[in-house]
Structures are given as structure tokens and as C-alpha cells.
Amino acid sequence: MRVVMFGFQTWGHRTLRALIESEHEVVGVVTHPKSDGVNERIWGDSVEDLATEHGLPIIFRERPVDEELLDELRALDAEIFVAANWRTYIPESVFTLPPRGTLNIHDSLLPAYAGFSAMIWALINDEPEVGVTAHMMDATLDAGDIVLQRAFPVGPRDTSGDLVLKSMDLFGPITVDALALIAEGRQDFQKQDRTKASFFHKRAEEDLRIDWTWSAEELDRFVRAQSAPYPSAFCFHRGKRLEIVTAEVSAAVYGGTPGRIFYREGDGVAIVAGPEARRGRGRGLLVKSVRTESGEVVSAEKYFKHMGGYLTSRP
Template identity: 30%
Template sequence: MRIVFMGTPEFAVPSLRALLGSGLGDVVGVVTQPDRPVGRKRVLTPPPVKVEAEKHALPVLQLERLRRPEAVEALREWRPDLIVTAAFGQILPKAVLDLPRLGCINVHASLLPKYRGGAPIHYAVMNGDAVTGVTIMYMAEGLDTGDMISKIEVPIGDDDTTGTMFRKLSEAGAQLLLDTLPGLLAGTVTAVPQNEAEAVYAPNITREQERIDWSRSAEEIWNLTRALHPRPGAYTLWNGDVLKIWKAAKPAGAAAPAGAAPGTVLAAGERGIDVATGRGVLTVLEVQPAGKKAMAAAALARSGQLKPGTVLGS
């Protein structure tokens, strides 16, 4: 069996490694996104999947747009029996979907039809879900709309962030891929259509979503900080500058004092910084003032710069 793998970020690397070690077929080529500038110095950096592919001397295509005729023709020359994608970042056009005789399958980091789209892990954490998972599905022309082949559930703990869940789900997805492929090759899998009435979308996170709305509950803001860790980070404004909120404690249910406006610093000490929210109190544990490195909130409190009575958000 000739397999073409498509993926871009670190999430996809375990699935590529699983295919290479499975003995179920030959990975004849890898498709990924172009190198992108990364970091403050904007250093041109290859995607993790390209780095992994080159370790194994695999042919690599870096395609800005898969819909271009020359891209489809390049894939056709590889004569794939199966295309496997994982966090590739582009919707496959019909011309590509029709190429492999066994179809195109995707390793998607959610329990479909919940969280279709580019940020399924972020939304699962942001919404306070207790469990998420991975779905392997046949690909269709829509956004994550294809029939589902297999699933695995993965719990989300209180200490989990989007970063930890990326690692857990990438490994779970790789194992699920190995468990699913033999039945797919034998023609014994039964694909189940998605229930469109239950579809939930998870579009890419916007800058506005990163900004903390202190009128929301402490629980919701805590989930937001976890969802945006390790990047891009939740933020608020302090004296007109960005203050990143990297970590907060799980709210214990304490009520804010009557009359305290959301965003008001109630206390600043060795425990951290207590902030009034629309419902409850959030204890901030790790922050990053503009132009500085991340630090314990207690260190900022000790500096005396952020005093009780300060109102965050402006």
C-alpha cells in the first residue's frame, strides 16, 4: 500500500511516526505547509512534520494551496492508495479526495461532530469540557464533515491546558490510527455519518477572544487561561499595556465583595493576585507584564506596582 501523509504541526508527528513503524504500507511522500517566520526575529522555520519527514529521507511537498492543478498533478505522480491527514491546515479539494482508491482519512482532535474546525482542543478546554478525544473519519469536501470510522475518548483534568492536551491527543490519535488501519485495509470498517444537528464549530482563536472579559465568571476565565496556554495567552490591560495572565488557580467558589467591579484587584500577596469577576474571585498565579518575562503573580505583588483597588481591563 502506498500512503501519502499530510500534516503540519507537532500534533501530526506521532501519526506520521506510527505509519512509518506500522509495516502496513509505504509512506511514499509527505505534504505540509511552507516554512514560516517564527519568533520575534521572524526566523524562517520548517514545520515539525517536514523536519520528521526529512529524518526518514521522505519526499516532501510544501504546498501553499492544494487546489492548484500542479499540486494535484504532483500528488497523482505518487500514486497513493491512501491519504492520511492530521492537522494539515487545508481542506482537500475533490480532485485530491478522488485520487486514492482507499480514500482519504483524517485524524481529528475532537469527538465529532463536536468541534469541527481548526481549534478543537482550544474550545474543549475553554468550554470546561471534562472529556474530549480523537475521531478518525473519511474526508469530504466540507469542513470535517465526513463519515466517522473510529473514536477514542481522552479526559481533561483540572491541571490540563491546551498544551498538555495537544500532547495527549496526538499520542491517542496515533494509536487510534494504528488500531483502525487494519480494518480499513481489509474493508471491514463501518463508517457512521455525522449528525448535522449536533455539529459544533471551533474556528481559529481571534485576538478579541484572547482578551479577558472580567464580567464573566471566575470559572470561565480560569478555563480561558488554560485554553490559551502555552500560546497565545489570555490577556488583560493594566495602565493601558497588555498584561498576560498565564496561570490561575481553579476557583474555590469564593464570592467577590458586594460592589466590587469586575476586574478589581482585591488582594495581592504571596498567594497571588485575587481579582473580582462577574461571579466569584479568580486567583491569578502567573503573569507577564508588557516588555518583561513571565513571573509569579506573587512577585508582581511584592513589587508594589499592582495594588488592591486597581481595576484591570483598561
């Protein structure tokens, strides 16, 4: 099939590479202009560079909403569009333009975790598995019929970075496999059960703030979800911002007030945590390393020179 791909960053790069190597003909690429955003620096493989390397026509847009773009797309005469990490709204006038519609690749097992930052939210919420969905685009974001899904388990110490990298490996193969089904003329794709749908917003500064009334198990996942290459989870110590870089659940149960810097356990420092902390019914968060306001990463053993005092959610 003749394909136009809408994509950006590493997700788009891997998808475009798979399309180029497939039996399909890529007749054009729509991508965002380069910027200096944080995410672009983290996952910066360039769709533009790959398209240029292969002599493909490139169209740049932040938002694909103008009549000039529609004219350019009509001239490419594609049978289907593919979207992979396209970060702005694609209007119906665009996604319905090709005769076979638009295939979108989303980094969750839809209908759950539509929207943004799916891997981070899924890890925080203790999902046993995550994955990627290839679905037909419709007027509701991430709600179209499912063509294919691929899942993989969440490991006991996985970080969000680990999950994102694993999911990226699926973008190219699931795109090519889904296009094969569409090329066969298949239309009996799975309707999404909207009663099971969930829609999540982008992560922001407030979403990184530690709440010590969460259980140690929840906080452990939260720290792993908010870890490199993403911004770290943070709290405050003596009025200064302190990021928790690595941590795990303590071996022992620690009771008292949530946030109390309590006890040295092995090579970490146990912080009292959880809604049942005052009753002594929960383990603590064993902090292993932290990042100070100056940006220095140090071990918890070195940073916490004395026990006592509190880590707080606000200064």
C-alpha cells in the same frame, strides 16, 4: 496499503512516524514549506526532515489545488491518502483521487469542535473529555464518516498545552488502527450527526481578552486555555497590557464591581469577577502570576503593591 500522507508540524510528524513503522507502505509525503510562523516554532517537529531521513518522495505545497500536483499524486499510485494537520483546503479532486479515499485525523470528538483550536475551545467550554477522530474526508470540512475515535478526560488543572500533548500521542496509533479497518474492507463507518455539529474559528488576539463579568470558574479555565505555549489571556492595568499567566478560583466569595483588585488571599490576589459579583454571590479569580508589557513574569504578590483599582478589558 500504499499511502500518501499530507501533514505538517508535530501532529504530522508523529503520524508519519507511525505510518513508517506500520505494515503500510508510505509512497510519498505532501507537506507545507517551512515558515517562521508562531505555531511552527511551538510545534516544530519536521515532516520534511523525517521523510528525507527515510528516503521518501516529498512534494511541497501551501495549497494542493494545481494540475501538476494531481499528476504527481497519480504517479505515486496510492490506495489511500492520510491527512494530519494539513492546514489548507484539500479539494475534492485530490481527496477522492485514491480508490479508498482520504483519511483525516482531527483533534476533537467530532461532530463537536470541527474547525480550529479545538482543545482551547473545549477547555474554555468545560468539556469533561476531549479526543481525536479519524474520519473519511468529504466535501464539508471535518464532516465525513467516523472510522475511529479515542477520548481522554480533561484533568481539573489541565492547560490547553497539556491537552494538545495528550492528543498528539493518539495521532499515530489511531491512524494505524483506522487504516487496519479500512484495509479489511470495512465501509460501515459512523455517519456524523449534523444536529450535534459545532464549527469553531481560529483563535486571534481578540479571543485572548479577559471579560471580568465572566464567573471566576470560567476565567480560571480561560487562563488555563490561554497559557504556555500559547499566548496568554490579557487585560489592562492603569492603561497598560497585563497578561494573566497563572490563576485559580478564590477560596472566599468577593462582592463588588467586576475587575476590582480586592484582597490578598494566600500567595495570590483576588479579583472580583462574575455576573453576580454585585450581589456577592460568586468567588473571585485568584491571580497568582502576571506578565508585564516588558515581558517580565512576576508573582501577583510582587506586582500588586496595593489593593484597589481595577483590571479592565480595554485601556
